[in-house]
Amino acid sequence: MPAALPIPHPTIALLGPQGPGPDVAAVLAELKIRGRVGLVRAGFQEREAEDGAMVASLGVPAVNLLLHARGVEVFRGDAEFTTAYQARQQRLRNMQALYRIRLEKTEEAEHAISVRYVDPELLAQEEKVAVDQFRYLDVDHIERCTAVRDAFEAKWTPGQRPLIARHRAELAAQLAECEALVIAGGHVASLMNRMTLFDVLALAAGKPIIAWSAGAMMLTDRVVLFHDYPPYGSDIAQVLDAGLGIAPGIVVLPDPKRRLKMDARAGIQRFARRMAPATCVAMDHGARVIFEQRKIVRALGTRLTTQGVVEMGWIGTPSRFSSPTLTRMKT
Amino acid sequence: MSRISSFLAGPHTPQAADAFMAAGGFPIVEDSTITFVWRGDAEAVHLKHWVFGLPSSQQLARVDGTNVWYLTMQLPPGSRVEYKLEIVRGGHGEWTQDPLNNAIARDPFGGNSVAHGTGYSVPDWIYPDPSAAKGHLDEIWIDSNTFGRRGFGLYIPSRFQRTRQYPLLLVHDGHDYLRYASMGTVLDNLIDRLELADTIVVFTSSPNRLKEYADDPNHAKFLTEELVPYVERLFPLDAHPQGRCIMGASFGAVAALSTAYRYPGFYGRLLLQSGSFAFTDIGDRNHRGPLFDPVVAFMNKFRAEPAVFSERVFVSVGTYESLIYENRSLQPLLQSTGMDVRYVEARDGHNWENWRDRLREGLSWLMPGPFLHVYE
Numbered sequence: 061m062p063a064a065l066p067i068p069h070p071t072i073a074l075l076g077p078q079g080p081g082p083d084v085a086a087v088l089a090e091l092k093i094r095g096r097v098g099l100v101r102a103g104f105q106e107r108e109a110e111d112g113a114m115v116a117s118l119g120v121p122a123v124n125l126l127l128h129a130r131g132v133e134v135f136r137g138d139a140e141f142t143t144a145y146q147a148r149q150q151r152l153r154n155m156q157a158l159y160r161i162r163l164e165k166t167e168e169a170e171h172a173i174s175v176r177y178v179d180p181e182l183l184a185q186e187e188k189v190a191v192d193q194f195r196y197l198d199v200d201h202i203e204r205c206t207a208v209r210d211a212f213e214a215k216w217t218p219g220q221r222p223l224i225a226r227h228r229a230e231l232a233a234q235l236a237e238c239e240a241l242v243i244a245g246g247h248v249a250s251l252m253n254r255m256t257l258f259d260v261l262a263l264a265a266g267k268p269i270i271a272w273s274a275g276a277m278m279l280t281d282r283v284v285l286f287h288d289y290p291p292y293g294s295d296i297a298q299v300l301d302a303g304l305g306i307a308p309g310i311v312v313l314p315d316p317k318r319r320l321k322m323d324a325r326a327g328i329q330r331f332a333r334r335m336a337p338a339t340c341v342a343m344d345h346g347a348r349v350i351f352e353q354r355k356i357v358r359a360l361g362t363r364l365t366t367q368g369v370v371e372m373g374w375i376g377t378p379s380r381f382s383s384p385t386l387t388r389m390k391t
Numbered sequence: 392m393s394r395i396s397s398f399l400a401g402p403h404t405p406q407a408a409d410a411f412m413a414a415g416g417f418p419i420v421e422d423s424t425i426t427f428v429w430r431g432d433a434e435a436v437h438l439k440h441w442v443f444g445l446p447s448s449q450q451l452a453r454v455d456g457t458n459v460w461y462l463t464m465q466l467p468p469g470s471r472v473e474y475k476l477e478i479v480r481g482g483h484g485e486w487t488q489d490p491l492n493n494a495i496a497r498d499p500f501g502g503n504s505v506a507h508g509t510g511y512s513v514p515d516w517i518y519p520d521p522s523a524a525k526g527h528l529d530e531i532w533i534d535s536n537t538f539g540r541r542g543f544g545l546y547i548p549s550r551f552q553r554t555r556q557y558p559l560l561l562v563h564d565g566h567d568y569l570r571y572a573s574m575g576t577v578l579d580n581l582i583d584r585l586e587l588a589d590t591i592v593v594f595t596s597s598p599n600r601l602k603e604y605a606d607d608p609n610h611a612k613f614l615t616e617e618l619v620p621y622v623e624r625l626f627p628l629d630a631h632p633q634g635r636c637i638m639g640a641s642f643g644a645v646a647a648l649s650t651a652y653r654y655p656g657f658y659g660r661l662l663l664q665s666g667s668f669a670f671t672d673i674g675d676r677n678h679r680g681p682l683f684d685p686v687v688a689f690m691n692k693f694r695a696e697p698a699v700f701s702e703r704v705f706v707s708v709g710t711y712e713s714l715i716y717e718n719r720s721l722q723p724l725l726q727s728t729g730m731d732v733r734y735v736e737a738r739d740g741h742n743w744e745n746w747r748d749r750l751r752e753g754l755s756w757l758m759p760g761p762f763l764h765v766y767e
Binding site: 077078103104106132135136150153154157161244245246247248249250273274277285286287290291292293295300314315 | 550552554581584586631633731733751752753755756759761762763764765766767
């Protein structure tokens, strides 16, 4: 992650998927943003430049910052950096795969214990142990990913590479003409990597940010990958990495109708407890969470509670679950 | 009351038979039973199928006073059964597809009629999707030291770019997978749906598969030391074990397993479908014939000393196959090594459409596309 200190963005609006009938224009109007915005579509990767419909849906002038294309240019033009970058990415992928094995084995153990013929009070204790094990694995994974990224930043100082510095200067000039930053969804890892490579949040300091789906996930302090209906049958939610952290305290779960088993109470409860004290917000089309000075000031979404309840029409109150065991292990 | 019971309970007149036949929808699937029907003059009619555990030939009964023949049997929900009818006339039996059933599964030996049990549906991802970007299929050649000049099929994903690195999938009996398991279309659809990684796929075929696929060291050497390096020179491939998958069905699964076993750590992903993993628990004689001798020798060796050779192995098999026991036995063996194993059974037989139907689950687990990362 590029910056150790919080970057001031007075207003951050996280939205659900835009889908048919995008609502981003309404949010921009609500925030009284009428001038040019900088548009990030790096999550669309090679389709980044196909922005006609999206720009039209904004209702304000927009400049596509073309972060994905800029990244391709950097990787083509700076071989030494690219080799190191690819090695880092391979390392992170391997870590993700190993972390996932631990998650799966923890889940297997949790299930095996949950069906033992012992008294319910002991099982309840064991359930809490399982949640804490998941929480430990998540925190540990984030810390190790952060360490890998920090070491890379320290060794390669991307901002001082001539090509990257040139792009950052160009982006700074473009963003200086913009009233706000708008970040679309797409491939969350690719999006976050490009945002980080060009340090876009720092370049857009002081400007409101409107982001949806993967863009919204990336701005929180923890990016969680999830899909209850994968093509191979079943899977367990996993943390990808620390997010950029400017919209703290929530876990954004876009497109829940398609990706989440909302009627699986035990699963919802386990997940919400695992993520607590962060608030888990399922964000369908039309959902929004508005931050002012890093605090939620209003929201409209679906909260997954630590009691396993799916709270429709959630308007911004935080989660309350805490885990004493976790605090002894890691924070 | 079932349709056939209603017919049997009524008058056995030509008119009643006509009405029964005119209703169509043969074979008749009702809950967990299936009724095969044939109409015509014959000395006998037999159902020929490949469901292991049931008599492979079962006689249809003639409805008294008519030339309608029928056989009702149990068919568990979700089943898919391939069959033919044998019509006996003049003491001579002739195998034929069911003229009352348009569903046909093709294979290298021709085609069989197909019966779908309750709850089975043909997956939508096996049909061409006009909105899905199409990959490029080609046929190229390699001059190998091991086998001389050999052709192989090549699939290049639609979004291919030289600046990216791609995983490689090696498919035994690859041309049959293309012909009989719709694999080109399946790849297009799974990649377009982000369920399978953009992948370079090599479809190999052998002129002598029963020898080369039966744990032949030359075959493993050809693939690993010649073919893969050749494809790596042509395309930007991910050279990590996680980026290499090898697969096959039947003897092709044996070839995939033995190749990966001979080169531990090279192929990080395996997809084994209905493998002919014959083994013996005592002695080395097997009941499947001499073609299986090298397979038995290999499997017995592996069973005696199971070892890690890959990371992820997907095993699928049909519950109606004679090889179900061998495949079930393989799963705990693979798992005991620490490899990540997913084992799937389907109510199907040893055939290409069974292997086709498992491709989505297997490939997306072994080489997942970015569906988990994409939130638009």
